[in-house]
Amino acid sequence: MxxxxxxxxxxxxxxxxxxxxxxxxxxxxxxxxxxxxxxxxxxxxxxxxxxxxxxxxxxxxxxxxxxxxxxxxxxxxxxxxxxxxxxxPGLRARLLAALAIRTADSRVASTVSLPGDLDRLVPPWAAAGAEAVVVAAVGDVLRHARATEVAVQVRAGAELRIDVTDNGCGLPADEARAGLRELACRATNHAGALEVGPEPGGGTRLTWRLPLPGAQAAPDESPL
Structure with a gap:
């Protein structure tokens, strides 16, 4: 050639x-x-x-x-x-594909809310971490939470924020320590944070935040 x-x-x-x-x-x-x-x-x-x-x-x-x-x-x-x-494919397409694949054979109903211009708002260095967080968090819900519903919401502006909520029984303590450690490291390595706690009506909420230097205020999300 x-x-x-x-x-x-x-x-x-x-x-x-x-x-x-x-x-x-x-x-x-x-x-x-x-x-x-x-x-x-x-x-x-x-x-x-x-x-x-x-x-x-x-x-x-x-x-x-x-x-x-x-x-x-x-x-x-x-x-x-x-x-x-x-x-x-951009981050938006990768997130939708990952969620579809992981929930296709389960009995867990999923809902997703993503900004329409997510690919423009999130730089490549943050996109890989965002995809890893969503895949890991949803995977833990499917394997351990005994949930029937999982919701993923992604917002991007001054910070990238990912919320994953479910209506299950929560993660076992040992699983939370092992499975969430890498997600916490991905956030703290870029001055971000990971929070995990119970939902008021039952279930668990995982929130992952990452600052996006020089970004604008977050636009409205597009529910899917």
Whole structure:
């Protein structure tokens, strides 16, 4: 294959490396993370129906181990994709696709509220973290909260704010410590914050905030 030398020289240094990292991240997400997540949901549902005993206890241990593997793979994927200049689908499309995939085979009804111009308001360095937060938070609701409803609201302006609420029984204390640690780190690394607490009518609210320097006031959200 012939390569035009002038065009090749004009490519910014590191562009090929960043593109390859993004490609690997997408393939890992499509071929590893999502199938693992589906398997985990199936095992979690099976474990809930197995009576207490040696087999049931072992099955629940396997589910916990798989949850940890999913978290580690997911962290690797988002680290790979957390680069400037993503030429693929925007954050809004990625969030909608991620939620559709993760709730398709569950009995949990989901609602989403996103700004229409979310892709313009959220820079690439913050978008990767936002996607990771929504995927992790919704995944924890599906696996542990015993909820029938989950709602995701994203607002962007002076800060990026993500609220994930459910009507379930709440997260176990050990799961909250392990599963939310990476989300808290993603926020605090950029002067943000993570808050998790009970909803007044029952269930749990997770709020993740991240300052967006130089941003304007938040526009109205577009409910979907």
């Amino acid at each position: 012939r390569t035009d030398e002038s065009t090749w020289c004009a490519v910014p240094p590191g562009t090929a490396v960043l593109a390859e990292r993004d490609r690997i991240g997408r393939e890992l997400d499509d071929r590893v993370t999502r199938p693992l997540f589906t398997i985990g949901l199936g095992l979690h549902g099976l474990a809930a129906r197995v009576p207490s005993g040696q087999v049931g206890q072992r099955l629940r241990q396997v589910v916990e181990q798989l949850d940890e593997v999913i978290r580690e793979v997911r962290e690797t994927v988002f680290d790979l994709r957390e680069v400037e200049g993503d030429s693929g």
